Amino acid sequence: MEQVPITVDCEERFYLKPDAGRLLISPADETPSPPCDAQPEELDIAVCVDRIEAAFALRIGRIESKWAGLRSFVRDKCPVCGFDPQAPEFFWLAGQGGYGIQSAPALARLAAALALGGHVPDDIAAQGFALENVAPQRLGERA
Numbered sequence: 463m464e465q466v467p468i469t470v471d472c473e474e475r476f477y478l479k480p481d482a483g484r485l486l487i488s489p490a491d492e493t494p495s496p497p498c499d500a501q502p503e504e505l506d507i508a509v510c511v512d513r514i515e516a517a518f519a520l521r522i523g524r525i526e527s528k529w530a531g532l533r534s535f536v537r538d539k540c541p542v543c544g545f546d547p548q549a550p551e552f553f554w555l556a557g558q559g560g561y562g563i564q565s566a567p568a569l570a571r572l573a574a575a576l577a578l579g580g581h582v583p584d585d586i587a588a589q590g591f592a593l594e595n596v597a598p599q600r601l602g603e604r605a
């Protein structure tokens with residue numbers, strides 16, 4: 463099982479990956495919710511198992527542990543990073559959606575640079591990163 467790569471459905475209706483000798487599976491759901499201590503819903507677990515069993519020659523016999531959380535987004539699904547245009551003492555670092563762990567090393571460096579009045583780090587800019595895509599200014603426009 464450890465040789466199986468992380469596998470994501472093209473429409474992101476599920477993903478799975480081996481984790482510590484077991485299989486980590488998710489329905490990648492984005493059900494709108496007010497801020498709360500999210501708990502795993504039995505229906506979402508059943509939907510996840512069903513989608514994965516339909517796509518692979520796998521039978522999910524037992525769920526060993528289950529977990530839920532909130533993925534926070536703004537409308538365009540890009541993070542929000544920078545000083546607020548209306549409250550310039552307030553710095554935004556939010557909306558990482560489902561990728562906040564993987565994006566944290568770069569996003570944290572960007573946030574530190576901007577918070578200290580600096581620019582986008584060169585190596586991040588060299589990847590084609592555009593600051594306007596994460597700027598809080600866009601929240602009142604397209605985000």
Ligand SMILES: Cc1cc2nc3c(=O)[nH]c(=O)nc-3n(C[C@H](O)[C@H](O)[C@H](O)COP(=O)(O)OP(=O)(O)OC[C@H]3O[C@@H](n4cnc5c(N)ncnc54)[C@H](O)[C@@H]3O)c2cc1C
Pocket residue numbers: 488529530531532533555556558559560561562563564565
């Ligand atoms: C089911 C699921 C799967 C995910 N999978 C991945 C993945 O595979 N890869 C990936 O990169 N990302 C993944 N993410 C996204 C990732 O977990 C988040 O983007 C990331 O945790 C956001 O980090 P954060 O520090 O901004 O917020 P959080 O991790 O939410 O931390 C915020 C903290 O603030 C605390 N807090 C809230 N309000 C208050 C308050 N008033 N006072 C004091 N403390 C407060 C909370 O308790 C929490 O500890 C997943 C998220 C979910 C829900």
